Amino acid sequence: MSKTMATPAASPLAGRRILLVGPNLALAVGELLKGAATESAALERLPQAFAGAYDLVLVDADAWEAQALAGAVEALAATDRAAPVLLIGERLPTTVVRPLMRLTSSDVLEAPFSADQLAGAATALLASAQPAPTPSAPEGGSRCWAVSGAVGGAGATTIAVEIATALAARSGKDRSVCLVDLNLVDGAAAAYLGAQPNMRLGDFTGAAERIDAALLQAFVSPISKQLDLLASPRDPEAFDTVSREAVLRMLEVACECYEWVIIDMPRHRRTWTLEALSGCDEVLVISELTVPALIAARSLAEEIETAVNGPAKPRIVLNRLASRMFGPAPSMAEAERALQRKSDGGISSDWEAAAAAANLGGAIAQHRPKSKIVKDIAQLVDRFAAAARQPGAASQRAA
Numbered sequence: 001m002s003k004t005m006a007t008p009a010a011s012p013l014a015g016r017r018i019l020l021v022g023p024n025l026a027l028a029v030g031e032l033l034k035g036a037a038t039e040s041a042a043l044e045r046l047p048q049a050f051a052g053a054y055d056l057v058l059v060d061a062d063a064w065e066a067q068a069l070a071g072a073v074e075a076l077a078a079t080d081r082a083a084p085v086l087l088i089g090e091r092l093p094t095t096v097v098r099p100l101m102r103l104t105s106s107d108v109l110e111a112p113f114s115a116d117q118l119a120g121a122a123t124a125l126l127a128s129a130q131p132a133p134t135p136s137a138p139e140g141g142s143r144c145w146a147v148s149g150a151v152g153g154a155g156a157t158t159i160a161v162e163i164a165t166a167l168a169a170r171s172g173k174d175r176s177v178c179l180v181d182l183n184l185v186d187g188a189a190a191a192y193l194g195a196q197p198n199m200r201l202g203d204f205t206g207a208a209e210r211i212d213a214a215l216l217q218a219f220v221s222p223i224s225k226q227l228d229l230l231a232s233p234r235d236p237e238a239f240d241t242v243s244r245e246a247v248l249r250m251l252e253v254a255c256e257c258y259e260w261v262i263i264d265m266p267r268h269r270r271t272w273t274l275e276a277l278s279g280c281d282e283v284l285v286i287s288e289l290t291v292p293a294l295i296a297a298r299s300l301a302e303e304i305e306t307a308v309n310g311p312a313k314p315r316i317v318l319n320r321l322a323s324r325m326f327g328p329a330p331s332m333a334e335a336e337r338a339l340q341r342k343s344d345g346g347i348s349s350d351w352e353a354a355a356a357a358a359n360l361g362g363a364i365a366q367h368r369p370k371s372k373i374v375k376d377i378a379q380l381v382d383r384f385a386a387a388a389r390q391p392g393a394a395s396q397r398a399a
């Protein structure tokens with residue numbers, strides 16, 4: 001883009017969060033961005049330019065191939081929660097402008113234009129912006145399940161993702177399920193789902209009370225119409241810098257907003273772990289079929305049972321069962337001997353499906369719907385959801 005301009009008197013964008021989609025935009029728009037919090041991104045990011053996360057999105061139409069840009073705008077429009085978008089450039093093809101008009105708030109500005117024209121268009125879009133939509137509070141109270149691996153790599157994240165996806169499909173209601181990745185340092189749920197992690201709890205360490213439903217929406221990465229994700233960008237310091245209050249407040253608000261909250265729990269105990277677990281209706285300890293993992297699962301389940309003053313007796317779920325395990329195979333009996341109890345569920349092994357979904361970005365239920373994993377998860381979800389040991393426990397966390 002080759003647009004240059006004089007400085008407007010006062011930048012209407014000061015203090016606003018602006019996403020710049022186009023490598024030359026910062027330079028071209030220049031002084032207009034003074035005082036604004038800007039972020040530059042490639043086109044792949046446009047479908048996640050949500051109201052709440054950004055006040056305005058500036059897109060350089062000349063920087064992208066029209067078909068690709070049209071596709072990204074369409075994907076953003078399909079989410080129903082786009083931030084206002086201003087498309088500028090010398091070429092504004094109708095293939096791009098048409099989907100743009102489907103956004104709640106958008107405008108186009110053909111180059112060349114003056115600084116005042118640009119400032120005027122930006123100001124009008126900011127004024128027309130709707131507040132970020134928040135999910136409505138669940139009528140029957142929310143239900144919260146935590147998933148924790150007994151050992152590293154047991155499959156906790158995979159199972160949490162599939163449970164959340166299965167519940168979203170069962171519920172069918174818009175924004176009914178939230179998957180929360182509490183592995184704040186190096187959570188993988190966003191990568192498994194091919195989403196951009198947006199949760200920045202560190203900014204609220206001394207101000208947890210400022211986390212409310214509207215703010216939570218700025219943290220959310222939408223996965224589907226029914227499913228949202230709360231996950232943090234990688235941060236090696238996060239367990240030290242994010243306060244207990246911020247984590248617990250975020251969970252409390254999530255439980256006020258969503259019918260189902262599924263937590264991918266870190267294996268090692270944090271200052272907030274027991275309190276978070278005590279608010280859960282179900283705690284799932286995921287093990288694999290090795291003796292060390294089974295011993296760890298038993299210990300973890302016992303620890304949680306002893307320490308947590310909550311409704312949920314942890315359930316042990318065995319993951320990556322090979323087909324021979326389903327009969328009266330000795331290894332299953334051995335597993336339950338090592339656990340000194342019966343397991344509460346089993347998930348089949350299907351490496352191809354698990355790897356394909358992880359590589360494509362999305363749930364196994366989406367990419368390999370016929371996988372045995374999907375069938376087993378559906379059964380597990382039906383069984384645990386029907387059990388409803390103490391509905392609404394999660395929503396009483398704050399009490």
Ligand SMILES: Nc1ncnc2c1ncn2[C@@H]1O[C@H](COP(=O)(O)OP(=O)(O)OP(=O)(O)O)[C@@H](O)[C@H]1O
Nearest residue numbers: 149152153154155156157158320348349350351354
């Ligand atoms: N039922 C299954 N069948 C085949 N592969 C599986 C299954 N469940 C998980 N996997 C695979 O096992 C690996 C570890 O899974 P995952 O990341 O979910 O484990 P985790 O317990 O969350 O690990 P971490 O301790 O790193 O958090 C991944 O490659 C995943 O695709």
Ligand SMILES: [Mg+2]
Nearest residue numbers: 156157158188
């Ligand atoms: Mg994990």
